[in-house]
Amino acid sequence: MxxxxxxxxxxxxxxxxxxxxxxxxxxxxxxxxxxxxxxxxxxxxxxxxxxxxxxxxxxxxxxxxxxxxxxxxxxxxxxxxxxxxxxxxxxxxxxxxxxxxxxxxxxxxxxxxxxxxxxxxxxxxxxxxxxxxxxxxxxxxxxxxxxxxxxESIAELKNITLTMELNELRNQINPHFLFNMLNGIKALVRTDQEKAATVIMRLSEFLRYQLYENNEETTLLKSEIDFLTNFLELEKIRRDNLLIAITSNIKSQITNNVFLPPNLFTIFVENAVKHSVNISGYESYIRINIEVKDDALYFECVNSKDQDYEPLLSDKKSGGLGLVNIKRRLELLYGENHTLDIESTKFEYSVKLTIPL
Known part of the structure; x- marks a missing residue:
């Protein structure tokens, strides 16, 4: 819009x-x-x-x-x-x-x-x-x-969106992330060239979304799902004990015709990545489910937690600010027509979001 x-x-x-x-x-x-x-x-x-x-x-x-x-x-x-x-x-x-x-x-x-x-x-x-x-x-x-x-709400929404975009560019496309990815690709070229080619393709799709589609007012649901998939697959390369599952009941003709504001789910997935780290050596997991039913989109993200793992202070601050911004952004975009439920237990963290289409 x-x-x-x-x-x-x-x-x-x-x-x-x-x-x-x-x-x-x-x-x-x-x-x-x-x-x-x-x-x-x-x-x-x-x-x-x-x-x-x-x-x-x-x-x-x-x-x-x-x-x-x-x-x-x-x-x-x-x-x-x-x-x-x-x-x-x-x-x-x-x-x-x-x-x-x-x-x-x-x-x-x-x-x-x-x-x-x-x-x-x-x-x-x-x-x-x-x-x-x-x-x-x-x-x-x-x-x-x-x-x-x-x-007044539109003006506030533009300010929040601009702040989120700047934070995303600073936090997501950072030299440390790219350095780790390129080092991983370098090692894969020597051991598994086919896998290295797959990683390069996913990395290029990830960067393309961030540099181009993220600047649009709306993006295809398919692009948003592809971005989350690429982001998590790249993270999986860095963590051998990470289990990722992305499920959806949405048909391709719907994902290619449904538009929504970009990066509505990114903050939730980023937090899942940060807090799913398991220092005990056990396998951690991130499960995402996206469904469309009765003119509404349902997003659910569940990740494991290690009670002994304490995120960095900078991660806590950026994650907390990101959640505050996305909550306000959802309120301005959808008002009372959306629901957001966040639950945290001893071993699991879950986010459930419902928005109208």
Whole structure:
């Protein structure tokens, strides 16, 4: 998904409309403004005493109910989800019901002697015409709040993505990693030329993904799976006692047509590599499973742990920062539509991620 850069001026008015800390004040202003409008309206001036305040309270209650039903039910559940026609129909239905209830209370209970007055029917009809534009003002306010927050989230997402990309270039494509790989290839050329050729091909695919596809906003699911495979296979060359298993139920036509943001899984796999080291000499393992079901992608990464192994302090810091960044990135990309479960036991560490497609 590509976004155009939108600058929003950080003025006090915008912050007042958007920020949660001013929520109570915004609602208080809405209540007060509505009360003032009703109090100084022409139709109310013909009444006096407690009777006037009863009518005022009745109208205020009906209007404020319609405003809040629109702002917190109709707008988020229908308007923001693109169901515009259904939203308009429900809005007019809300106004109609509110007007009928308000007229019934005003005329039948508060003024039964004039309940059949033609002026009352005229006022009800005027209410049906006048109220929708007023209620739509609250829709515009909610839409403006959504627009500002979305643009702020996009800006924050770009900053986090840039930070992650810089960290990945520094941590993944580093001279130490390449030096070890090239030394391993050099030894394989003398002993197993066929295996050396395979390693060179995997290393080239690994570097190609990092240098080119990683810079795109989205990448093919197939490319992401191939990258994880190459990364783990290269790591396996360095560790003879590492068992790797990557399974998937996804057909090739799906992996070649599904796009997702690059490096969503890299941090989890990197942590699995770091923490699966077994200094006791036993075989360690990393198991990855990727599935697509019901328009959702399921990613699971499980690795063994050695309770006697303590990662380097630099690995702990980079891994912790990476997890914080990827959690925030997932939150900005998918909001509440994704789930991330991380569990750590004495001998195993697991990550389960679900994202919509």
């Amino acid at each position: 590509k976004y155009d850069k939108v600058e929003t001026q950080n003025t006090k008015i915008i912050r007042f409309i958007v920020d949660k800390e001013y929520r109570l004040l915004r609602h208080a202003i809405l209540f007060l403004s509505l009360l003032i409008i009703i109090f100084f309206s022409d139709w109310l001036s013909q009444y006096s005493g407690a009777y006037m305040y009863y009518r005022m309270l009745c109208v205020f209650s009906a209007l404020i109910t319609m405003f809040y039903v629109n702002m917190y039910v109709l707008v988020p559940r229908f308007f923001f989800k693109g169901q515009y026609i259904f939203y308009i129909v429900l809005l007019f239905l809300l106004v109609m019901i509110g007007t009928i209830v308000m007229s019934t209370l005003l005329n039948l209970y508060l003024d039964p002697a004039n309940q059949h007055n033609k002026e009352n029917y005229k006022a009800s009809f005027e209410g049906l015409v006048i109220l929708p534009p007023f209620i739509l003002v609250t829709t515009m306010i909610k839409l403006f709040q959504r627009w500002i927050r979305d643009n």
